[in-house]
Amino acid sequence: MTRTPAWDVAATVPDPELPVVTIADLGILRDVTEDDRGRVHVQITPTYSGCPAMETIRDDLVDALTLAGYSQVDVELVLSPAWTTDWLTDDARTKLEAYGVAPPAARVAGAGDGPVPLSLSVRCPQCGSPDTRESSRFGSTACKSLWVCRSCREPFDHFKPL
Missing domain, CATH: 3.30.300.130 (Fe-S cluster assembly (FSCA))
Structure with a gap:
């Protein structure tokens, strides 16, 4: 292209x-x-x-x-191939975090050949703490979930990894 x-x-x-x-x-x-x-x-x-x-x-x-x-x-x-969060640019991930939306973690290339990485928490985009919990599977839009930071007590959206 x-x-x-x-x-x-x-x-x-x-x-x-x-x-x-x-x-x-x-x-x-x-x-x-x-x-x-x-x-x-x-x-x-x-x-x-x-x-x-x-x-x-x-x-x-x-x-x-x-x-x-x-x-x-x-x-x-265009519906095929389906969009994936792997298509987010590094700039998008930075902008989302600065906006207060936790971006999904980047997947490792070739991960389909081995164990699937599992994220146990989402880092708070406000204070950086990993001490967070999912409050609702659905956030302000269907592509985001709602999380709450246990450290700073702020709610935030997390862009769901797809």
Whole structure:
């Protein structure tokens, strides 16, 4: 995939549920192609099936690319391969933590060949303590769970690893 000027515009679109990260940071921006007549085709993958933010992301992509001068913008939802938290950029993980959302741990390449790593706790993005507990499997959105830090007593979202 070649990065194009249209890709650069699409990559700036923020996630509507987590505005500190872009759709490129999250890895849901899959491909952007453009032709010499100003037509753009964008492929995006939802973080999970049925994600309600996809319609807003589609509208935001059309708006951003139209404002940038592209005459026709087509946004395609691509479901295969399914999105995984492995597609989060390191920048996304840093931005999420600074925003107060505990990012999922990065998986180890080749881990399918051996034991599955198990995380016993989630580090609090407020104070850094590992002394946390899951309060609810579902947080502010279905892709996050709600946790509470036992040290600083602050609640926080944890982006579920997929």
